[in-house]
Amino acid sequence: ASAINSRRSFASSFPRRDEKVLQVAKTNEKSIIGPGAEGPHIKDLSPKTPVVVPSSTEELRGDWVLFHPVYSPEELRSVEVLFRDAKTFSDRVAHTFVKIARWAFDFASGYKHKPLPANAATMSLEELRKGGYLMDESQWLRRILFLESIAAVPGMVAAALRHLRSLRLMRRDHGWIHTLLEEAENERMHLMTFMTLKNPSRLFRAMVLGAQGVFYNAFFLCYLISPSTCHRFVGHLEEEAVVTYTRCIQEIEAGRLPEWTNLPAPEIAKDYWRLGPDAKFLDVVYAVRSDESTHRFVNHSLASLKYESDINPFALQEPDMTTKGSRICFERDESARFAEEAHRKITDRRGEAA
Amino acid sequence: ASAINSRRSFASSFPRRDEKVLQVAKTNEKSIIGPGAEGPHIKDLSPKTPVVVPSSTEELRGDWVLFHPVYSPEELRSVEVLFRDAKTFSDRVAHTFVKIARWAFDFASGYKHKPLPANAATMSLEELRKGGYLMDESQWLRRILFLESIAAVPGMVAAALRHLRSLRLMRRDHGWIHTLLEEAENERMHLMTFMTLKNPSRLFRAMVLGAQGVFYNAFFLCYLISPSTCHRFVGHLEEEAVVTYTRCIQEIEAGRLPEWTNLPAPEIAKDYWRLGPDAKFLDVVYAVRSDESTHRFVNHSLASLKYESDINPFALQEPDMTTKGSRICFERDESARFAEEAHRKITDRRGEAA
Numbered sequence: 070a071s072a073i074n075s076r077r078s079f080a081s082s083f084p085r086r087d088e089k090v091l092q093v094a095k096t097n098e099k100s101i102i103g104p105g106a107e108g109p110h111i112k113d114l115s116p117k118t119p120v121v122v123p124s125s126t127e128e129l130r131g132d133w134v135l136f137h138p139v140y141s142p143e144e145l146r147s148v149e150v151l152f153r154d155a156k157t158f159s160d161r162v163a164h165t166f167v168k169i170a171r172w173a174f175d176f177a178s179g180y181k182h183k184p185l186p187a188n189a190a191t192m193s194l195e196e197l198r199k200g201g202y203l204m205d206e207s208q209w210l211r212r213i214l215f216l217e218s219i220a221a222v223p224g225m226v227a228a229a230l231r232h233l234r235s236l237r238l239m240r241r242d243h244g245w246i247h248t249l250l251e252e253a254e255n256e257r258m259h260l261m262t263f264m265t266l267k268n269p270s271r272l273f274r275a276m277v278l279g280a281q282g283v284f285y286n287a288f289f290l291c292y293l294i295s296p297s298t299c300h301r302f303v304g305h306l307e308e309e310a311v312v313t314y315t316r317c318i319q320e321i322e323a324g325r326l327p328e329w330t331n332l333p334a335p336e337i338a339k340d341y342w343r344l345g346p347d348a349k350f351l352d353v354v355y356a357v358r359s360d361e362s363t364h365r366f367v368n369h370s371l372a373s374l375k376y377e378s379d380i381n382p383f384a385l386q387e388p389d390m391t392t393k394g395s396r397i398c399f400e401r402d403e404s405a406r407f408a409e410e411a412h413r414k415i416t417d418r419r420g421e422a423a
Numbered sequence: 424a425s426a427i428n429s430r431r432s433f434a435s436s437f438p439r440r441d442e443k444v445l446q447v448a449k450t451n452e453k454s455i456i457g458p459g460a461e462g463p464h465i466k467d468l469s470p471k472t473p474v475v476v477p478s479s480t481e482e483l484r485g486d487w488v489l490f491h492p493v494y495s496p497e498e499l500r501s502v503e504v505l506f507r508d509a510k511t512f513s514d515r516v517a518h519t520f521v522k523i524a525r526w527a528f529d530f531a532s533g534y535k536h537k538p539l540p541a542n543a544a545t546m547s548l549e550e551l552r553k554g555g556y557l558m559d560e561s562q563w564l565r566r567i568l569f570l571e572s573i574a575a576v577p578g579m580v581a582a583a584l585r586h587l588r589s590l591r592l593m594r595r596d597h598g599w600i601h602t603l604l605e606e607a608e609n610e611r612m613h614l615m616t617f618m619t620l621k622n623p624s625r626l627f628r629a630m631v632l633g634a635q636g637v638f639y640n641a642f643f644l645c646y647l648i649s650p651s652t653c654h655r656f657v658g659h660l661e662e663e664a665v666v667t668y669t670r671c672i673q674e675i676e677a678g679r680l681p682e683w684t685n686l687p688a689p690e691i692a693k694d695y696w697r698l699g700p701d702a703k704f705l706d707v708v709y710a711v712r713s714d715e716s717t718h719r720f721v722n723h724s725l726a727s728l729k730y731e732s733d734i735n736p737f738a739l740q741e742p743d744m745t746t747k748g749s750r751i752c753f754e755r756d757e758s759a760r761f762a763e764e765a766h767r768k769i770t771d772r773r774g775e776a777a
């Protein structure tokens with residue numbers, strides 16, 4: 070109950086000017102952000118543009134339709150490992166849950182990260198792996214598949230609950246649903262990508278099934294109680310995902326995962342992130358890490374908003390990858406300024422068109 | 424259990440050639456439908472097209488981002504009242520549930536549809552309303568709001584469960600999720616539209632909340648047990664929605680709902696369906712009815728597919744409105760032919776581009 074209280078007291082504090090931008094009058098359901106704050110109308114995108122299907126591959130690759138990013142090399146390398154400090158009681162609750170989840174997850178996936186011994190340089194890869202200092206490709210993959218099969222759950226739960234909330238309160242959603250669905254689809258595509266490298270065992274599949282059953286229901290209930298705490302929780306989870314993929318990149322680049330050094334990217338990944346025909350698996354891991362830093366940024370930013378009434382500041386545009394990779398999140402007043410700026414851009418464009 | 428059996432026996436019957444098109448080999452997760460069967464890649468749509476915001480209105484209207492139709496006058500009038508007969512045991516189960524739901528719903532929303540008396544021509548509107556022969560605007564609106572607050576639930580539940588299924592089985596989705604999300608968003612926009620005409624009472628809101636709680640959980644459980652039966656159920660529900668809106672249109676056009684005769688369309692509806700600046704409320708009801716006939720068609724067609732392995736035939740394109748308005752659904756072999764044709768179009772286009 071305290072988690073809710075802390076959020077409530079924040080909500081009831083006197084709103085600064087910036088915060089007003091995010092708020093929506095209860096009576097008329099109109100956003101002062103103006104046109105497009107919940108994304109462009111589909112009919113405003115050119116419907117006549119022919120669909121260009123990549124000719125490099127005969128097989129179907131598409132399993133997605135929502136927006137997802139295509140990264141430049143600089144953007145891929147601009148992602149930093151960052152952690153957000155707890156500020157409120159709700160933050161501490163979320164952080165504690167993440168620590169528990171991380172422990173359970175490390176245990177379930179047999180994750181090892183012992184510091185290398187002093188004589189590591191003289192030891193062979195096999196000796197280091199046997200000594201429990203390094204994980205091999207198959208251990209890494211098991212960890213990643215487990216992680217991704219869970220990671221796609223919160224976005225879908227949150228989107229469904231925002232949808233149901235809009236229905237039962239008969240109130241506009243103000244752009245949250247779409248961003249949450251994008252996150253869910255993006256995480257599912259991570260899984261579909263890594264899945265091409267491994268055919269998991271029955272035991273592993275049973276563990277995934279069990280974990281999904283527990284996590285889906287737990288997250289659903291927690292989200293009903295305190296959505297903001299849940300977004301903070303996901304923000305911290307994504308911090309951990311950035312750590313994991315950063316470590317994986319280091320291992321590949323140090324040659325300690327030799328099977329992956331020159332492994333080509335799966336076709337589905339080339340199509341999804343629009344990688345070049347010679348793209349490597351390493352490029353995929355970089356792209357996935359960038360996605361995770363987006364989720365880190367978005368969820369921590371959403372957690373700082375008033376869930377009940379604030380518009381989603383990322384409905385119209387998202388910050389560039391350098392911002393999302395190097396900053397942990399927007400605080401509420403920054404979100405307000407960002408939304409206002411996006412609105413101004415749209416208004417200016419309309420002025421030009423008129 | 425019999426509902427499942429009847430579906431299983433259908434699935435295990437010898438596949439005709441057409442059905443093969445829908446199927447996906449279990450081992451390699453590749454669809455023989457080829458590129459784009461799950462919708463065009465977002466990057467294949469022109470990303471540089473400027474977002475043109477309609478200048479007719481200062482306020483934000485967009486609460487949606489997925490595809491939705493814009494209808495021609497002929498399309499709006501091409502919708503017929505249709506009913507699908509039960510063919511299997513599962514069909515009969517679905518139909519029985521709809522009859523129960525319809526009864527409970529008529530009861531809860533105080534729906535009346537007594538035949539007019541012989542001397543109706545001599546009676547005033549007020550006398551007919553008092554006699555329980557006609558509903559007034561406020562009774563119609565109560566019925567519609569209740570209907571729409573429930574109608575947006577199944578699409579989201581089905582999308583979430585397809586998503587979770589893809590995660591836990593680590594298998595591709597083959598285009599179902601997006602169509603289901605489109606339905607959910609479309610139904611929610613119906614509610615957001617009609618909501619602008621009424622500020623419901625506390626009692627009404629409590630009823631909506633209770634109905635959502637019951638229906639969400641019931642539908643979730645049923646969908647876990649038999650997704651095909653659930654799509655059949657939704658197909659029948661949408662038949663009823665077409666009946667209701669057809670009756671509403673008749674009432675407005677007969678002048679028996681005078682407050683709505685010249686009522687202008689709400690701004691949100693003008694933007695969502697891209698109606699003209701002088702659009703009337705009646706135009707909105709026509710557009711909504713067309714949407715309902717799409718859901719009727721899509722859900723009955725999905726119900727006739729093999730849920731576990733068939734691709735969604737509507738991922739690439741949907742049949743035109745005349746087909747969806749005048750036919751109840753595609754049987755499985757028709758879905759296969761339709762998907763194949765859509766695939767051929769994409770392949771031809773690729774040929775031209777190369």
Ligand SMILES: [Fe+2]
Binds near residue numbers: 217220256259310361
């Ligand atoms: Fe991920």
Ligand SMILES: [Fe+2]
Binds near residue numbers: 307310361
């Ligand atoms: Fe993630």
Ligand SMILES: [Fe+2]
Binds near residue numbers: 571
């Ligand atoms: Fe509807």
Ligand SMILES: [Fe+2]
Binds near residue numbers: 661715
């Ligand atoms: Fe409907």
